[in-house]
Amino acid sequence: MAKEKPPKEASKRRKEKQRAPGEQSPERITPAEQTIMDVLWQRAPLAAADVMTALRTEKDWTPTTVKTLLSRLVEKGVVETARDGRRFLYSPRLARAHYERSMTHSFVDRLFGGRAAPLVAHLADAERLTDEDIAELDALLEELKNDRR
């Protein structure tokens, strides 16, 4: 019974979180899920098995765990599937850059009230910035200063 249905997009989950029309799906991606996303963001469409092998060293997950996480990501609408014989190929539907941006913003908002400088200061304190970083930031700032003029 219940033959493999087309994976039901974030259709009718538990308590369908109603989002405002234009609003960008802020579907929360959990840490475990992000691990999966990182793999998918690296190598485009992958079968579940590929994801497993990719993580074999890093994580100690059973196949089931990986598959569950993939399913949840599909449910959440951040991963899409394409049939490939009897299996699925999974690919991110959410661009990594997008994700980074939204994460970065909410983070800076939550912790620093939106101001970026204190954040960078923390990184500097911790000597977390490589010479390269500094150079890069320098260039970036130069550019910004020009744009503002």
Added chain:
Amino acid sequence: MAKEKPPKEASKRRKEKQRAPGEQSPERITPAEQTIMDVLWQRAPLAAADVMTALRTEKDWTPTTVKTLLSRLVEKGVVETARDGRRFLYSPRLARAHYERSMTHSFVDRLFGGRAAPLVAHLADAERLTDEDIAELDALLEELKNDRR
């Protein structure tokens, strides 16, 4: 019965999360809990009632909710209490700067593999940087460049 016991520090909770000896207590602070912390970080020792009033506008929490969150924070060891008559005065035991640092680091690690520059780039993209920020960053960078020499 069960007369008010001295609040039991992160003593023997559910399944005492064993931490390595030197390791910094990475007791996870949840968003709701952070809301409380923000209040405590602003005005030093406060009674539960004070925290409630402080949040009355911002959050729509019942007294019980606030008290539960305070208890959990005490359990987690990030808030300490001092008796004041029949009630407690709560104060952060974890400095805000510490918290910011640890959050920042794990964030940058998780999302950008430790590199800070991409993060700042995101903020710049979003025009999240005020002129002041830019000036501040500029100064900061100048300083850093000198230190490195």
Added chain:
DNA sequence: AGCCATTGACTACAATCGTCATCGATGCGA
């Protein structure tokens, strides 16, 4: 001295998360 408002302790409960086992369907190789 006695009452009552306030306080912390305990309990609860649904939703989410991290993990995983089981199972029925299915396509490939022998």
Added chain:
DNA sequence: TCGCATCGATGACGATTGTAGTCAATGGCT
């Protein structure tokens, strides 16, 4: 063609989180 390895679906279970009710103790006010 047949069996088996593999795939996705489903269910599950403990822990955590957000939110809140109840209750017994207690201390200040009358």
